[in-house]
Amino acid sequence: MKNYRLQLMVCAGTACVSNHSLEIKEALEKEIQNHHIENEAQVVQTGCNGFCGAGPILVVQPDGIFYQLLKVTDVKLIVEEHLIKGRPVKKLLYTPPEEKTPIPKLSDIPFFAEQTLIALRNRGLIDPESIDDYIARGGYKALAKVLTSMTPDEVLNEIKISGLRGRGGGGFPTGVKWETCKKAHGDEKYVICNADEGDPGAFMDRSIIEGDPHSVIEGMIIGAYAIENVKQGYIYVRMEYPLAIKRFQIAINQAREYGLLGKNIFDKGFDFDIEIRRGAGAFVCGESTALMASIEGKPGEPRAKYIHTVEKGLWDKPTCLNNVETWANVPQIILRGGKWFASIGTGDVSEDPWGGSKGTKVFSLAGKVNNTGLVEVPMGITLRDIIFRIGGGIRDGKKFKAVQTGGPSGGFIPESLIDLPVDYEELTKVGSMMGSGGMVVTDEENCIVDMAKYFLAFTQAESCGKCIPCREGTKRMLDILEKITAGHGTEEDLILLEELSNAVVESSLCALGGSAPNPVLTSLKYFRDEYEAHVKGKTCPAHICRQLNVYKIDEKVCLEIGHGCDVCKKYCPDGAIIGERKKVHYIDPAKCGKCGACYDVCNFNAIYIE
Amino acid sequence: MEYSAIEVAKKVSNRWGNKPENIIEMMHDIQTELNYLPKDVLYEISKYANVPISKIFNIATFYNAFSLKPKGKYKICVCMGTPCHALGAPRIVSALERELDIKCGETTKDMKFSVEITGCVGTCGLAPVVVINEDLYGPVQVSSVPKLIKKYDSK
Numbered sequence: 001m002k003n004y005r006l007q008l009m010v011c012a013g014t015a016c017v018s019n020h021s022l023e024i025k026e027a028l029e030k031e032i033q034n035h036h037i038e039n040e041a042q043v044v045q046t047g048c049n050g051f052c053g054a055g056p057i058l059v060v061q062p063d064g065i066f067y068q069l070l071k072v073t074d075v076k077l078i079v080e081e082h083l084i085k086g087r088p089v090k091k092l093l094y095t096p097p098e099e100k101t102p103i104p105k106l107s108d109i110p111f112f113a114e115q116t117l118i119a120l121r122n123r124g125l126i127d128p129e130s131i132d133d134y135i136a137r138g139g140y141k142a143l144a145k146v147l148t149s150m151t152p153d154e155v156l157n158e159i160k161i162s163g164l165r166g167r168g169g170g171g172f173p174t175g176v177k178w179e180t181c182k183k184a185h186g187d188e189k190y191v192i193c194n195a196d197e198g199d200p201g202a203f204m205d206r207s208i209i210e211g212d213p214h215s216v217i218e219g220m221i222i223g224a225y226a227i228e229n230v231k232q233g234y235i236y237v238r239m240e241y242p243l244a245i246k247r248f249q250i251a252i253n254q255a256r257e258y259g260l261l262g263k264n265i266f267d268k269g270f271d272f273d274i275e276i277r278r279g280a281g282a283f284v285c286g287e288s289t290a291l292m293a294s295i296e297g298k299p300g301e302p303r304a305k306y307i308h309t310v311e312k313g314l315w316d317k318p319t320c321l322n323n324v325e326t327w328a329n330v331p332q333i334i335l336r337g338g339k340w341f342a343s344i345g346t347g348d349v350s351e352d353p354w355g356g357s358k359g360t361k362v363f364s365l366a367g368k369v370n371n372t373g374l375v376e377v378p379m380g381i382t383l384r385d386i387i388f389r390i391g392g393g394i395r396d397g398k399k400f401k402a403v404q405t406g407g408p409s410g411g412f413i414p415e416s417l418i419d420l421p422v423d424y425e426e427l428t429k430v431g432s433m434m435g436s437g438g439m440v441v442t443d444e445e446n447c448i449v450d451m452a453k454y455f456l457a458f459t460q461a462e463s464c465g466k467c468i469p470c471r472e473g474t475k476r477m478l479d480i481l482e483k484i485t486a487g488h489g490t491e492e493d494l495i496l497l498e499e500l501s502n503a504v505v506e507s508s509l510c511a512l513g514g515s516a517p518n519p520v521l522t523s524l525k526y527f528r529d530e531y532e533a534h535v536k537g538k539t540c541p542a543h544i545c546r547q548l549n550v551y552k553i554d555e556k557v558c559l560e561i562g563h564g565c566d567v568c569k570k571y572c573p574d575g576a577i578i579g580e581r582k583k584v585h586y587i588d589p590a591k592c593g594k595c596g597a598c599y600d601v602c603n604f605n606a607i608y609i610e
Numbered sequence: 611m612e613y614s615a616i617e618v619a620k621k622v623s624n625r626w627g628n629k630p631e632n633i634i635e636m637m638h639d640i641q642t643e644l645n646y647l648p649k650d651v652l653y654e655i656s657k658y659a660n661v662p663i664s665k666i667f668n669i670a671t672f673y674n675a676f677s678l679k680p681k682g683k684y685k686i687c688v689c690m691g692t693p694c695h696a697l698g699a700p701r702i703v704s705a706l707e708r709e710l711d712i713k714c715g716e717t718t719k720d721m722k723f724s725v726e727i728t729g730c731v732g733t734c735g736l737a738p739v740v741v742i743n744e745d746l747y748g749p750v751q752v753s754s755v756p757k758l759i760k761k762y763d764s765k
Contacts, residue, residue: 015733018746052735201692203732239638239675240731242744278638280673283729297631297661299672366693366734373735404692440692454695464672571708597708600701600752 004042006083009124011057013048013210014243020072021056027075028058032083041083047128047211047247050120050374051111052203054094059106059124066106067092097370097392111371114390116344118360119167119328120376122212128247131254134214140260142331146222147266150334155226156182159330161338163349163358168194168286168323169406169435170511171424173353177320181310182227184318189230191223192314192321195237195244196291198283199407200458202438204362205324207374209237209244212328213251217274219327221260222334224272227320231271234314236291238279248276283462287510288313288321290464301464302510323436325362345379346423357423361434367404367441368395377422384418387441398443402526406435408455409515411522412448431522433515447544448527449534452519453481459516470513473504477520485545489535498524543609546596550610553598555584557606568598568607613644619654630661634669637676645685646677674729682717682724684762686742691730693737697749702738703727705755722763 010016010025028043049057054068058078065088067078074092081087093102094109103109106124117123126133134140146155160175181189193216197205209216216235224230237245252274255261263271277295284290285300292314294300313319333341342349347356357379363386366372370392377386383403387393394400402412411432413420420426424434442451460474480497483489501517501524508514524531533541540548558564568585569577576592579585587598587607599607622639626632636659640651647670656663670676688694688703703714706725710718717724733739736748742762750758 014731014746015735015748018733018736018748052733055735197732198729200690200695200730201734202730203734206732238729240729278635279675280634280638280669281675281729282673294634295631297633297669298665299668301672364734366737367696372693372737407692438692440696442696446696451692451696454692458690595704596701597704600705601708603753 005040007061008041008043009046009059009061010043011049011055011124012045013052013207015052016055016057019056023072024056024070024075027072031075031079035079035084037083044127046124046126048207048374049124050207051371053372064106065104066094066109068094111390111392115376116360116378117376118332119208119325119362122215128211128213129250131214131258139214140218142334143218143221143260144266146225146334147268147270152226152228155222155334158334158338162333162341163353163356164326164329164333164341165357165424166323167325167361169433171434174322174326176353177310178223178227181318181320184311186318187229188317189227190314190317190319191220191227191230191233192319193220193235193324193327194286194291194321195235195324196279196286197238197436198286199436199438201364201366201440202407202436203364204374204437206241206244208324208328210247213247215328215331216324217251217255219330220274221272222330223320223327225270233272233274234295235274235276236279236295237276239281245276245278284464284512287512292319301466304509329359346421361422361437363437363439365391365439368398368443369441370395379423380421382419382421383413386439394443398445401442401444401446402448404440404442405438406433407438408459409433409511409518410435411518412526414526431518431525445542447540447542448523448530449481449485450544452523453485455519456481456516459512463512467509467513469504469507470516473500474516476500477517484531484534486547487538491535494531494535547594549594551587551592551599552608552610553585553587554606554608557604559584562604562606567601567603571597571601573597615650615654618643618651619658623655623658628659630659633659633661633666637669641676646680680721682722684723684742686723686725686740687728689731689739689741690727691734693734694739697737699738701752702740702750702755705752709755709759
């Protein structure tokens, strides 16, 4: 292998690619050739760095100089100044909000410095399309260790000691799941990787697959070995992630070529192979039984789990299904030991597998925070640390309102509970859940009622319709929320909403319906005043619920700055705007349908909400 | 688009080993190739893959990814993930509806554009996000919508 003086790691995650990181890579290669330093500097494409809001990202190794928000036109400057003269380009470095001095090194940026990487340990360091890169970073070493020196029982024991719990949201102890599947009768069993990451606002799994697909594959092979009698594995990826599907396929092909998948792996008489199945845009297929139905070529409808899937799953055979992140943790646990993993996190799992939350969890931090992206933190860290230290606080100096964890199945956590440690049990206690790890931050400009309506509309639309509580209950709940946001709500509606929520939670068939009311319940619990403002005061404090807004035109701005441009009149569907070009415009409140189109199209901010 | 239903069905079914359990993957391939699931192709694939046509329609109407109606040449999908919603995706949808003079879920008369909403595409750092066929844009502003449409209209 050739040694280079400098390595330029260009992020090729979905977010950076969509902002032309591949063009930047090409430009870098060209510029390097122009300066004849191709023997000194190498350009590498890596997986997602996780700091997606700052993309496209370039990290110059070995010093770890971090460039952000790059454009193709910046490339020349970087090559001439940094690569040749050794002076990092200041204006392209990361500068924390409200500060002036840039931070040149990736490891010094608070967003990265506060993280502990296990599942994401290879992020930004390897080319995800190269198995050699993965092996160079210690990849498949765990598999070699397992196949050459450990019995399946020893592997299982190591996972049990680690206290690893399902990272897809449920938090079921992985060791217990594997053991039950191992003990289940049958000589034909399956392992499945659930990569149907449907929670809106969650992109941990996408980043892991796009950045380090081999770690998931290695985890699955180890799992198949430990459970025994497993010859076939499936990866179920949602079709909204085309790049993830492509990288998985490349990784599987490479693993087959290297003899890590297929017949007689490591000459140990162990056969195992993996196939990819694409999802088809159904959220419910993230539920294990629905996912298995979908792999079997049926509509993805869940079934009641009197008999668990570890006993009777895919094609009625014992099946062990784990999430992407869970599988990605497995090789590290084998290499570094279950005890090491259990030393991170909260509680004690030596007696009770449910006794604590161990290891790290990857969260996707999004919404109104300064640093949006992917963070991996030890369990037990507080929400405040995640949002304010790693996330850099709320955008534009606005006031924090709530953080929504666990996607549409989770709940809102208000400011009063922000010092809550991140732990499966603690989050459930306050009415939310760990979920797959989405963390959406809202500020004072977000309406909680609208957000609750949004989540419910999502789960309602995604309800498969098999059981009545979910199909009808969520629909009626949504009707009530629509009534409230349209300004027709009454106080009785709030009581009915709460009753209905509890009924849906208790009587739904699967976890989708069982957790769908969580956003409504938590928002009613912590933000009842906002509901009451909608119901009693008929106002939306955040001005989001348009039917409750009163739109007005600032005459002075309209005439003096906008010169009566007439655009609002053109777009008003109700003909409620009076006025003509170069003259002041008015809104006729009797005709106004409150759609807000005028507010959106006005280029001069002349329209305001009273 | 010109196609032969038998040829398409035969090719796709063979690719997946004519196995009934792979019917969803086959339907994905048809949709990718023809932009929608034409009835005649579905009837043909029913024979090749040995899956009753009623089951195929069951699947086609259950999953959001499949469409029995032709879609526009450029499929504009507005991401409705939580961060996108919180950062104004519904306003992007109304802007697209205004610009193209269609409702969300419809296709323009010239079959050039269709507008729909999609589940989270997982690039939440760029919210609000719009995906047009294979290209991803973000953060998109209401004011940049007309320019975006123009870019594809002149293609």
